[in-house]
Amino acid sequence: MENGTSDGRRKFLKVASHAIGGTLAAGVVAPIVGLAIHPWMKETVYGTEEFVNIGKLEDFPIGIPKKMTITSSKMDAWNVFEGLVMGSVWVIRREDNSLKVFSVNCPHLGCGINWGEDVKQFLCPCHEGVFGIDGGKISGPSPRDMYSYETKIENNDILVSYKRVI
Amino acid sequence: MSAIRKWFEDRTGISALLKVALDEPVHGGAKWSYIFGSGLVFLFILQAVTGIVMAAYYSPSSTTAWGSVYYIQHKTSFGWFVRGVHHYGSSAMMILALVHMFQVFIFGAYKKPRELNWISGVVLLMFIAAFGLTGYLLPWDQKGYWATQVATNIMGTIPVIGKYIQVFHQGGADYGNFTLTRFFALHVFLLPVSLVFFLFIHLALFRKHGVTPYWKMREEVVKNRVDPFWPDQVYKDVVFAIGMYAAIALMVFLTGGAELQSPADPASNYLARPEWYFLFLFQLLKYCQGNWLIVGTVIIPALSVIFLFVLPFIDRNDSRYPSRRVPYFGAIFSGLAGAVALTVLAMCHDSRDVHIIHQREDAERQAARAIKLAERGIAPTGGLSIFLNDPISLGEKIFKESCNGCHKLKGEGGETAPDFTDFGSREWVAELLKNPKDKKYFGDSGAMPPVKLPDGSLLGMAEFLVSQAGGLFSKNTDSLEKGKELVMKGNCVICHAIGDPAAKKMAPNLTGYLSESWLKEFIKNPADPKFYGARNKMPAFDKLNDRELDALVQYLLSLSKDRPLVSEGGRSNKVYTCLYPGRLGVY
Numbered sequence: 001m002e003n004g005t006s007d008g009r010r011k012f013l014k015v016a017s018h019a020i021g022g023t024l025a026a027g028v029v030a031p032i033v034g035l036a037i038h039p040w041m042k043e044t045v046y047g048t049e050e051f052v053n054i055g056k057l058e059d060f061p062i063g064i065p066k067k068m069t070i071t072s073s074k075m076d077a078w079n080v081f082e083g084l085v086m087g088s089v090w091v092i093r094r095e096d097n098s099l100k101v102f103s104v105n106c107p108h109l110g111c112g113i114n115w116g117e118d119v120k121q122f123l124c125p126c127h128e129g130v131f132g133i134d135g136g137k138i139s140g141p142s143p144r145d146m147y148s149y150e151t152k153i154e155n156n157d158i159l160v161s162y163k164r165v166i
Numbered sequence: 167m168s169a170i171r172k173w174f175e176d177r178t179g180i181s182a183l184l185k186v187a188l189d190e191p192v193h194g195g196a197k198w199s200y201i202f203g204s205g206l207v208f209l210f211i212l213q214a215v216t217g218i219v220m221a222a223y224y225s226p227s228s229t230t231a232w233g234s235v236y237y238i239q240h241k242t243s244f245g246w247f248v249r250g251v252h253h254y255g256s257s258a259m260m261i262l263a264l265v266h267m268f269q270v271f272i273f274g275a276y277k278k279p280r281e282l283n284w285i286s287g288v289v290l291l292m293f294i295a296a297f298g299l300t301g302y303l304l305p306w307d308q309k310g311y312w313a314t315q316v317a318t319n320i321m322g323t324i325p326v327i328g329k330y331i332q333v334f335h336q337g338g339a340d341y342g343n344f345t346l347t348r349f350f351a352l353h354v355f356l357l358p359v360s361l362v363f364f365l366f367i368h369l370a371l372f373r374k375h376g377v378t379p380y381w382k383m384r385e386e387v388v389k390n391r392v393d394p395f396w397p398d399q400v401y402k403d404v405v406f407a408i409g410m411y412a413a414i415a416l417m418v419f420l421t422g423g424a425e426l427q428s429p430a431d432p433a434s435n436y437l438a439r440p441e442w443y444f445l446f447l448f449q450l451l452k453y454c455q456g457n458w459l460i461v462g463t464v465i466i467p468a469l470s471v472i473f474l475f476v477l478p479f480i481d482r483n484d485s486r487y488p489s490r491r492v493p494y495f496g497a498i499f500s501g502l503a504g505a506v507a508l509t510v511l512a513m514c515h516d517s518r519d520v521h522i523i524h525q526r527e528d529a530e531r532q533a534a535r536a537i538k539l540a541e542r543g544i545a546p547t548g549g550l551s552i553f554l555n556d557p558i559s560l561g562e563k564i565f566k567e568s569c570n571g572c573h574k575l576k577g578e579g580g581e582t583a584p585d586f587t588d589f590g591s592r593e594w595v596a597e598l599l600k601n602p603k604d605k606k607y608f609g610d611s612g613a614m615p616p617v618k619l620p621d622g623s624l625l626g627m628a629e630f631l632v633s634q635a636g637g638l639f640s641k642n643t644d645s646l647e648k649g650k651e652l653v654m655k656g657n658c659v660i661c662h663a664i665g666d667p668a669a670k671k672m673a674p675n676l677t678g679y680l681s682e683s684w685l686k687e688f689i690k691n692p693a694d695p696k697f698y699g700a701r702n703k704m705p706a707f708d709k710l711n712d713r714e715l716d717a718l719v720q721y722l723l724s725l726s727k728d729r730p731l732v733s734e735g736g737r738s739n740k741v742y743t744c745l746y747p748g749r750l751g752v753y
């Protein structure tokens with residue numbers, strides 16, 4: 001075979017091989033990346049209920065915080081877990097029947113906050129954080145007021161949106 | 167050369183390495199007949215990358231395997247495609263490995279000094295088969311579960327040590343969590359590592375001895391015509407690779423990807439069929455009964471493998487001309503012909519076997535139902551538990567308690583109301599039209615006159631009537647249009663309203679006949695003027711709550727053989743191609 005034509009042919013073969021090989025690689029990789037990044041595109045672990053029912057309004061005394069356990073069902077990829085304990089909240093029923101629901105976790109380092117009935121204040125046992133009955137910070141290392149949740153009352157049922165803290 | 171490249175080159179010598187890898191001289195010139203080996207390397211890489219990303223979603227245990235594969239298949243955006251590529255890629259690998267083997271055989275490339283190339287190739291072929299076998303079980307669906315049982319039971323037929331081998335692979339006396347963890351470990355760790363090891367040997371030996379050109383090529387051409395591997399041979403290899411990938415991708419699109427049947431149910435009796443490339447072995451076993459079983463399970467397969475291993479040592483004739491190797495051509499091609507014949511026999515038999523056909527239909531319905539139910543999440547007790555809270559099961563219970571007393575079903579129950587065997591199917595409706603006063607339908611209380619038309623027209627009318635509810639298997643548009651005309655322009659509309667759901671005429675309103683909402687309204691109040699009105703004899707079931715009513719309706723819909731077990735559409739598994747003689751299919 002002549003050298004000149006052979007060189008030209010080889011040059012073409014190199015370019016063509018790169019082009020075809022590149023297309024092939026892209027075609028193989030694209031769907032694989034598409035599958036691999038699935039957790040960026042879709043929630044894989046989540047509570048199935050937007051609002052969790054924690055009981056009737058009359059179950060809660062006016063002015064005294066009551067600790068309630070939140071149970072909800074959770075989707076974990078293909079599994080559904082029913083009646084799972086998601087955590088606890090402090091529920092305060094005000095005189096006008098409005099509600100305030102706080103996270104039991106201290107905004108400082110996440111310790112469980114207790115209600116001090118004698119002092120009528122929320123007390124965090126870890127670093128002596130003190131909060132008022134309205135959740136406002138009184139003293140201690142916490143950077144903010146207590147976390148709370150959006151709440152609504154429907155047919156006397158108390159519904160708490162446990163997914164997001166406020 | 168950029169500074170970075172130079173820095174890298176100084177420390178790694180990578181371009182020298184690439185030169186060694188790609189500058190292999192191809193004696194006698196680059197050829198299309200050499201593409202199969204590199205095609206297999208490409209397919210192996212394809213299987214590896216698709217497998218790795220699926221392993222990031224898969225969970226090998228008897229309670230999670232099905233759910234995780236369901237998730238890959240139906241809940242991710244590209245999972246069905248990646249899994250489909252992996253599935254068809256495995257078949258492609260099997261086909262290509264055989265083609266490669268036969269090309270090497272025909273060219274006589276196993277002869278001295280390439281005996282070990284051939285032997286390492288036979289080992290690789292067996293690894294590919296082992297990949298197929300272990301991978302089939304991993305989804306833990308009905309077909310994988312039962313087909314793999316056949317394979318492990320075959321292990322058990324080996325004399326003396328068989329039981330130990332079987333228990334070792336199963337991880338116990340029966341199938342369970344350890345069967346999956348073991349098959350998973352084999353499929354994703356041991357087999358890939360072993361395959362790469364032997365592939366390395368295979369390629370190193372190939373590089374040592376070079377290609378084996380066409381036997382008629384003259385010595386001086388082999389000596390003087392030398393093409394560089396890059397780009398001359400690589401170009402051909404890469405064209406072949408993209409062609410294969412396109413074919414695999416096309417298969418995936420056409421079939422909707424790999425099938426996922428309903429979760430493995432150890433209590434069911436499922437007629438197991440292996441993947442197509444093991445069908446010949448399966449068929450062979452049919453001829454080896456009783457004491458002869460071992461001939462099919464052990465002796466013939468072992469002899470075939472031994473023959474492949476020793477071939478380079480018994481065919482020691484230097485000539486590569488086929489005419490000088492007639493006995494070996496005879497042996498290997500009669501082996502191939504036998505395997506093909508057995509495969510075709512197995513396919514023919516299955517395509518005619520009523521039990522197999524019914525089972526496939528059932529399996530498809532069951533799979534569609536399982537996928538529908540899994541949508542709401544699978545309880546931690548495992549894939550099979552989705553059927554526990556299945557409305558159809560509840561609906562069956564309600565039917566037996568409240569309806570079966572008057573409505574007969576499959577030979578059981580009362581006779582005062584229409585028989586509900588195959589309720590709502592085309593034939594059920596067509597027969598009703600033909601003779602409403604039959605005791606199977608309204609008996610003497612029937613007020614409707616029979617429709618005096620040929621059976622084909624009645625079926626067309628039935629097609630139109632039941633198609634209003636949607637979700638039918640295999641719609642027949644032609645007869646639907648004819649049927650629609652017969653209903654709308656014939657005598658039906660004198661008594662029946664159709665088109666306006668609220669219209670009231672002498673006989674029941676047929677708008678949305680037998681659809682979910684029609685059935686629900688009907689069951690709640692059959693005496694409504696839009697249904698039977700004053701003629702009604704059926705009690706109203708308005709005491710059923712929404713869930714119960716829904717369950718009952720789902721159950722009623724499931725009685726028709728013309729419907730999948732789902733109330734609404736959605737991308738169902740389309741694979742499940744019947745095996746027609748002479749056509750490769752996947753089920």
